[in-house]
Amino acid sequence: MSMRIGYGFDSHAFKPGVPLIIGGLPIEHTEGLAGHSDGDVLLHAITDALLGAVSAGDIGTFFPPSDPRWKGAASHIFLQTALEEVATAGFKIVNVDTVLVLAKPKIVPIAGELRERVAELLGVKPGEVGIKAKTPEGLNQDHVAVAHATVLLESVRLTDAPVQMVATADVDDEINEVVKGLVGEGSRDVSALGRKRPAFDTDDLT
Numbered sequence: 730m731s732m733r734i735g736y737g738f739d740s741h742a743f744k745p746g747v748p749l750i751i752g753g754l755p756i757e758h759t760e761g762l763a764g765h766s767d768g769d770v771l772l773h774a775i776t777d778a779l780l781g782a783v784s785a786g787d788i789g790t791f792f793p794p795s796d797p798r799w800k801g802a803a804s805h806i807f808l809q810t811a812l813e814e815v816a817t818a819g820f821k822i823v824n825v826d827t828v829l830v831l832a833k834p835k836i837v838p839i840a841g842e843l844r845e846r847v848a849e850l851l852g853v854k855p856g857e858v859g860i861k862a863k864t865p866e867g868l869n870q871d872h873v874a875v876a877h878a879t880v881l882l883e884s885v886r887l888t889d890a891p892v893q894m895v896a897t898a899d900v901d902d903e904i905n906e907v908v909k910g911l912v913g914e915g916s917r918d919v920s921a922l923g924r925k926r927p928a929f930d931t932d933d934l935t
């Protein structure tokens with residue numbers, strides 16, 4: 730079983746007159762986060778961590794700020810795309826850990842709710858998500874929200890494949906050969922980035 734690690738970072742300035750959304754959760758506060766999308770600093774950092782873990786570029790690769798389609802977009806759309814990239818590459822999430830750095834609002838009272846919301850969006854258990862919050866002591870960044878995220882991925886064991894047909898197979902390579910036979914050799918090409926191309930048309934999933 731192979732594992733991958735990914736790291737993501739993001740920051741957004743606070744701005745009056747916009748709703749505050751962190752981790753997909755609307756939060757009561759006097760200001761929100763400025764950005765081309767909804768400014769969800771936490772989901773952006775997690776999205777970059779997931780994409781980085783499978784060498785699939787970053788959030789700007791998929792959703793350039795110059796594209797008007799993403800103006801005011803809900804950031805779980807970005808996260809969903811990253812999750813599809815992870816699945817396509819043959820991996821799943823082991824756990825996600827994050828740090829939020831912001832002066833206000835206080836995260837502790839909503840940390841449990843935030844963790845559950847992020848877990849729901851990631852399709853994992855709340856116990857597989859870490860949310861930690863710090864105030865930016867000595868950084869002179871009281872009007873900025875910063876997020877760091879780390880993800881650990883593991884390769885998906887093909888337990889649903891007819892592994893019993895190759896009961897002697899004790900290495901992933903042999904299982905992969907069976908899968909190639911099932912889905913067709915040509916459809917499992919590896920991209921220049923070393924990622925497996927999708928064996929299905931992702932548009933069909935929407």
Ligand SMILES: [Zn+2]
Binds near residue numbers: 739741764768773
């Ligand atoms: Zn961002």
